[in-house]
Amino acid sequence: MKMKLELPRGMRDFCPEEKILRDEIVGRLKSVFERFGYNPIETPVIERQSVLASKFAGGAEILKEMFTLKDQGRRDLGLRYDLTVPFARFVGMNPTLKMPFKRYQIEKVYRDGPIKSGRYREFIQCDVDVVGCKGMTAEAELLQLTLMAFNELGLDVKVEVNNRKLLNEILETAGVPKAKQMDSILIVDKLKKIGSKEVRKELSGLGLQNKAVGALLGFLEIAGTNTEKTRTLKECLGEKEGLNEVEELFRLIDSRKIVFNPSLARGLSYYTGTVFEVFVRGSSITSSFAGGGRYDSMIPELLGSKQDYPAVGISFGLEPITEELKLKRSIMKTKTQVYIIPIQTQKECFAIAEQLRRKGINADMDIVSRGISKNLNFVNTMGIPYAAIIGLKELEKNKVNLRDMRSGKEELLSVEQIVKKFEH
Amino acid sequence: MKMKLELPRGMRDFCPEEKILRDEIVGRLKSVFERFGYNPIETPVIERQSVLASKFAGGAEILKEMFTLKDQGRRDLGLRYDLTVPFARFVGMNPTLKMPFKRYQIEKVYRDGPIKSGRYREFIQCDVDVVGCKGMTAEAELLQLTLMAFNELGLDVKVEVNNRKLLNEILETAGVPKAKQMDSILIVDKLKKIGSKEVRKELSGLGLQNKAVGALLGFLEIAGTNTEKTRTLKECLGEKEGLNEVEELFRLIDSRKIVFNPSLARGLSYYTGTVFEVFVRGSSITSSFAGGGRYDSMIPELLGSKQDYPAVGISFGLEPITEELKLKRSIMKTKTQVYIIPIQTQKECFAIAEQLRRKGINADMDIVSRGISKNLNFVNTMGIPYAAIIGLKELEKNKVNLRDMRSGKEELLSVEQIVKKFEH
Numbered sequence: 001m002k003m004k005l006e007l008p009r010g011m012r013d014f015c016p017e018e019k020i021l022r023d024e025i026v027g028r029l030k031s032v033f034e035r036f037g038y039n040p041i042e043t044p045v046i047e048r049q050s051v052l053a054s055k056f057a058g059g060a061e062i063l064k065e066m067f068t069l070k071d072q073g074r075r076d077l078g079l080r081y082d083l084t085v086p087f088a089r090f091v092g093m094n095p096t097l098k099m100p101f102k103r104y105q106i107e108k109v110y111r112d113g114p115i116k117s118g119r120y121r122e123f124i125q126c127d128v129d130v131v132g133c134k135g136m137t138a139e140a141e142l143l144q145l146t147l148m149a150f151n152e153l154g155l156d157v158k159v160e161v162n163n164r165k166l167l168n169e170i171l172e173t174a175g176v177p178k179a180k181q182m183d184s185i186l187i188v189d190k191l192k193k194i195g196s197k198e199v200r201k202e203l204s205g206l207g208l209q210n211k212a213v214g215a216l217l218g219f220l221e222i223a224g225t226n227t228e229k230t231r232t233l234k235e236c237l238g239e240k241e242g243l244n245e246v247e248e249l250f251r252l253i254d255s256r257k258i259v260f261n262p263s264l265a266r267g268l269s270y271y272t273g274t275v276f277e278v279f280v281r282g283s284s285i286t287s288s289f290a291g292g293g294r295y296d297s298m299i300p301e302l303l304g305s306k307q308d309y310p311a312v313g314i315s316f317g318l319e320p321i322t323e324e325l326k327l328k329r330s331i332m333k334t335k336t337q338v339y340i341i342p343i344q345t346q347k348e349c350f351a352i353a354e355q356l357r358r359k360g361i362n363a364d365m366d367i368v369s370r371g372i373s374k375n376l377n378f379v380n381t382m383g384i385p386y387a388a389i390i391g392l393k394e395l396e397k398n399k400v401n402l403r404d405m406r407s408g409k410e411e412l413l414s415v416e417q418i419v420k421k422f423e424h
Numbered sequence: 425m426k427m428k429l430e431l432p433r434g435m436r437d438f439c440p441e442e443k444i445l446r447d448e449i450v451g452r453l454k455s456v457f458e459r460f461g462y463n464p465i466e467t468p469v470i471e472r473q474s475v476l477a478s479k480f481a482g483g484a485e486i487l488k489e490m491f492t493l494k495d496q497g498r499r500d501l502g503l504r505y506d507l508t509v510p511f512a513r514f515v516g517m518n519p520t521l522k523m524p525f526k527r528y529q530i531e532k533v534y535r536d537g538p539i540k541s542g543r544y545r546e547f548i549q550c551d552v553d554v555v556g557c558k559g560m561t562a563e564a565e566l567l568q569l570t571l572m573a574f575n576e577l578g579l580d581v582k583v584e585v586n587n588r589k590l591l592n593e594i595l596e597t598a599g600v601p602k603a604k605q606m607d608s609i610l611i612v613d614k615l616k617k618i619g620s621k622e623v624r625k626e627l628s629g630l631g632l633q634n635k636a637v638g639a640l641l642g643f644l645e646i647a648g649t650n651t652e653k654t655r656t657l658k659e660c661l662g663e664k665e666g667l668n669e670v671e672e673l674f675r676l677i678d679s680r681k682i683v684f685n686p687s688l689a690r691g692l693s694y695y696t697g698t699v700f701e702v703f704v705r706g707s708s709i710t711s712s713f714a715g716g717g718r719y720d721s722m723i724p725e726l727l728g729s730k731q732d733y734p735a736v737g738i739s740f741g742l743e744p745i746t747e748e749l750k751l752k753r754s755i756m757k758t759k760t761q762v763y764i765i766p767i768q769t770q771k772e773c774f775a776i777a778e779q780l781r782r783k784g785i786n787a788d789m790d791i792v793s794r795g796i797s798k799n800l801n802f803v804n805t806m807g808i809p810y811a812a813i814i815g816l817k818e819l820e821k822n823k824v825n826l827r828d829m830r831s832g833k834e835e836l837l838s839v840e841q842i843v844k845k846f847e848h
Binding site: 006008009010013014016019022023032034035039040041042045046048051054069072077088092093094098108110112121132134135137138140141144148252303304333334335336347350353357358360361367368369378381382 | 727
């Protein structure tokens with residue numbers, strides 16, 4: 001039976017040139033996460049359906065997109081659709097964890113949903129969460145981490161910050177009736193996308209009075225620096241918990257990249273306090289590159305526990321980051337630094353290659369005895385920066401003929417000299 | 425609905441202390457693979473069942489252990505049980521790949537099999553393969569890579585090498601009838617495990633004549649160095665293809681760690697030439713730590729292609745490597761190098777932490793305002809080597825009180841001095 005050369009819908013292969021870039025991004029993220037004291041954990045792709053379908057987990061919509069399967073014991077299993085539910089389960093199963101527990105997790109998740117551009121059925125989530133810290137220090141730390149991560153990725157970002165409690169306080173003060181607050185949040189969340197006029201129309205359509213709509217938009221569209229905005233809101237709202245949290249957060253972390261946006265809600269999610277979303281300035285990708293917030297009630301509700309599990313998390317979008325970096329830099333097809341071309345010196349070249357590799361140099365070598373021009377062609381096509389041509393003449397001199405593929409310049413160097421050259 | 429705190433059978437969580445070690449092993453393997461010119465690819469966990477069930481793929485036994493599922497379009501899908509079948513599909517779907525194509529892949533695979541000690545339903549395979557090279561140079565390169573990988577992991581190994589063609593040549597010369605060669609291979613493959621006497625008994629039980637059994641074991645149990653063994657075999661067998669390949673391989677790579685074992689077969693697998701298996705000397709884990717070989721017919725058969733796809737591959741066992749290293753070294757609970765303890769200096773400590781992190785230091789910090797003794801306790805329990813205590817006095821002097829947790833010694837240092845200290 002011949003293999004049908006097809007991938008399942010929504011699944012992707014990554015060839016080296018894409019995988020190298022993705023690995024580099026993941027490596028940089030890991031390095032930043034670890035510098036902030038977050039440690040890695042790993043959980044399985046397959047979870048029990050009862051875990052994934054817990055009431056407070058993802059909601060009905062996400063469950064429709066869950067891949068389900070059974071094992072030989074006919075147990076009901078599913079592929080995880082996010083890393084937050086498994087994290088809650090992990091916390092519940094490890095009651096001796098030292099709090100605050102700070103973990104990151106970079107793994108694949110699965111959603112059997114419709115396939116649009118940029119949406120896949122298998123994708124990687126890069127999640128950083130801290131559980132066991134009530135104060136704004138957790139948010140401050142994660143925002144600092146976010147800024148450093150994007151800085152090291154070479155992406156200039158704007159981080160929009162808000163607070164769900166504050167949003168409720170604003171709705172309250174503006175006189176939006178309780179029954180209409182949920183729907184109003186979903187509408188004002190679109191302010192940036194559809195504009196003030198459209199939001200006004202939708203709020204009126206919801207049955208809000210003109211006065212309430214006016215007051216609400218007045219609060220949400222206040223101008224000024226972060227401090228000016230909180231000061232203005234304080235004058236209007238008075239002493240409020242959500243507003244105090246925002247003030248405290250800006251007291252702890254101060255950067256021109258962080259912008260207070262009172263209309264940000266991040267949808268109908270489980271967030272209970274701070275929310276934030278990261279956008280790349282000047283990018284053609286207008287969706288967010290990372291986002292997160294505080295979710296103090298989710299873990300206790302999932303675990304049915306009376307214990308407090310205050311938590312804050314952020315998820316980095318590997319897909320938009322990869323797409324953006326692909327546009328900004330030249331693609332590496334290989335990580336090979338030098339390609340060794342033996343001319344009747346194969347056995348000796350194995351030894352030379354080993355010396356280079358022992359010194360940490362990525363050295364590939366012709367193992368199919370191609371001619372020299374075919375080999376140089378290969379080196380060129382693969383974008384390998386150097387070729388090392390080694391014939392009997394070079395062997396006699398204990399040297400290697402190192403060719404800079406960009407300039408075409410050749411140098412006769414010893415292995416030690418090559419190692420030195422690559423150290424720079 | 426409260427979440428039931430259970431993992432599916434055969435699935436595991438990895439807490440930081442285990443995940444850190446596993447990540448380190450994977451990182452070292454990746455580094456070695458890349459030094460040998462192998463580049464990473466990624467393929468999805470979910471494949472079409474028709475791909476996974478292709479005739480030459482894994483055989484009926486492995487298909488019984490395949491997790492199956494359907495997407496919303498009712499397509500038949502499965503979770504991959506190895507990385508070789510997806511690699512063959514990848515090669516088939518990318519006809520413009522430059523040959524030889526050298527790739528590595530470190531990813532999760534799934535088998536819904538019985539759970540014994542050390543066997544799981546989700547595990548990671550670390551595969552390195554080269555396709556498009558007929559000669560022994562491919563094997564020589566992969567054996568060199570194997571030795572360097574285990575050397576850098578700090579494990580002293582013995583690599584047993586044989587050749588399936590040679591094994592057939594030996595059976596032929598010993599007078600084993602064609603119809604009984606397959607079964608004989610399975611029996612002699614157990615030589616190391618069950619010993620010479622038992623193998624003799626099983627071969628006789630198979631109906632082999634005493635003369636054939638004697639000749640066969642005579643060939644398989646020859647003593648001496650690798651060169652002495654090949655020389656002796658040459659005298660008995662004459663000029664044979666498999667034997668020539670073994671000779672050529674030992675001409676290219678020469679190490680006291682590589683041992684020619686003429687009875688090694690690696691089961692009833694798809695191997696067509698060289699086979700090898702890696703064992704750790706002095707380990708209580710007697711199973712192999714890595715293994716592989718040449719499989720020249722598998723990819724063309726899978727693809728139903730007339731084109732040649734000669735291939736050699738090796739798979740590293742992350743599980744035995746992890747278990748062995750756990751016994752050999754102290755476990756790291758965190759990657760954090762220094763833990764900052766603010767005493768009424770939280771905001772300033774955020775800035776100090778940022779300076780350290782910018783310099784690449786893994787600096788964690790108390791964000792829940794614990795007392796100093798609770799903090800030092802935490803630092804101790806987590807095995808973090810340094811604590812940085814920062815009160816108003818230290819701030820005034822622009823210094824940090826750095827405590828070496830092992831010796832208890834404290835030093836008043838500037839941030840720059842700490843950075844210097846950690847560079848060593």
